[in-house]
Amino acid sequence: MPELPEVETTARLIEPGLLGRTIRGVQVEWLRSLGGMSRPKFERAVVGAKVSRVWRRAKYVVIDLQRRGKPAGVLLVHLRMTGRLVVTGRGVDAPDYNRVSLELDRGNLHFLDVRKFGRFTFHPEASPALEHLGPEPLSDATTPEFLYGALGARKRAIKPLLLDQTFLAGLGNIYVDESLFGARIHPQELASRVSKAKALKLHAEIQRVLREAIVREGSSFDAFYRTPEGQPGSYQHLFRAYGRTGKPCERCQRPIRRIVVGQRGTHFCPRCQVLSKASR
Numbered sequence: 001m002p003e004l005p006e007v008e009t010t011a012r013l014i015e016p017g018l019l020g021r022t023i024r025g026v027q028v029e030w031l032r033s034l035g036g037m038s039r040p041k042f043e044r045a046v047v048g049a050k051v052s053r054v055w056r057r058a059k060y061v062v063i064d065l066q067r068r069g070k071p072a073g074v075l076l077v078h079l080r081m082t083g084r085l086v087v088t089g090r091g092v093d094a095p096d097y098n099r100v101s102l103e104l105d106r107g108n109l110h111f112l113d114v115r116k117f118g119r120f121t122f123h124p125e126a127s128p129a130l131e132h133l134g135p136e137p138l139s140d141a142t143t144p145e146f147l148y149g150a151l152g153a154r155k156r157a158i159k160p161l162l163l164d165q166t167f168l169a170g171l172g173n174i175y176v177d178e179s180l181f182g183a184r185i186h187p188q189e190l191a192s193r194v195s196k197a198k199a200l201k202l203h204a205e206i207q208r209v210l211r212e213a214i215v216r217e218g219s220s221f222d223a224f225y226r227t228p229e230g231q232p233g234s235y236q237h238l239f240r241a242y243g244r245t246g247k248p249c250e251r252c253q254r255p256i257r258r259i260v261v262g263q264r265g266t267h268f269c270p271r272c273q274v275l276s277k278a279s280r
């Protein structure tokens with residue numbers, strides 16, 4: 001499932017084809033992708049609007065719209081399992097699994113989604129739709145000390161906490177497993193039991209992993225995630241824990257183990273990531 005690096009890559013790569021473009025029409029092939037809005041209402045909301053900015057918040061691609069130079073709502077795209085955004089030239093047929101298209105004054109934006117769990121929704125304002133989200137892990141405001149303080153206040157296993165989008169926004173199963181491996185923290189460790197040294201290391205690992213994964217345009221370990229240009233990401237070649245069940249830990253050669261934590265497959269090294277007694 002696309003996480004922060006994949007969504008960031010998507011936003012960056014579609015931006016040049018969208019910025020300054022005016023929406024001339026819409027095509028809706030799968031109504032549920034609109035998240036409950038009727039087709040005519042969606043059409044009225046977006047047709048005639050101009051794209052003023054394309055950015056990312058948590059796992060959302062955010063497309064800001066304007067009319068006559070004033071804010072006119074946002075499109076929030078959540079890719080969920082298999083969603084993709086693709087910009088094509090005018091007159092090019094919509095790709096397979098197209099669910100929603102915006103016809104622009106130059107080219108088209110397509111929202112493709114094999115399994116149809118993704119959403120392409122219009123909101124009159126961005127803030128109410130995004131206000132439940134926690135801070136961005138790569139923002140300057142999310143300092144190592146902030147993370148240490150936030151962990152200290154939670155008596156909850158650290159992996160599900162890091163997956164909780166209201167705690168920290170944008171992380172998912174892959175990058176949490178990779179960050180915890182890097183910081184040598186057991187995924188079931190109670191957040192409040194993580195030492196200051198390990199919390200600071202975790203902060204550094206989260207940022208390092210996310211930044212490197214953005215440079216590598218995300219991770220493609222199955223047929224689904226591709227960039228808007230149709231290319232796979234390459235961070236999967238750098239995985240140290242995720243999906244490496246039975247393969248040797250690069251630090252101690254012990255086989256990586258897979259367990260289930262909070263209903264999510266979880267990969268870690270049983271020797272490098274030891275659960276403290278207090279968390280057992």
Ligand SMILES: [Zn+2]
Pocket residue numbers: 249250251252253254269270271272273
């Ligand atoms: Zn190890």
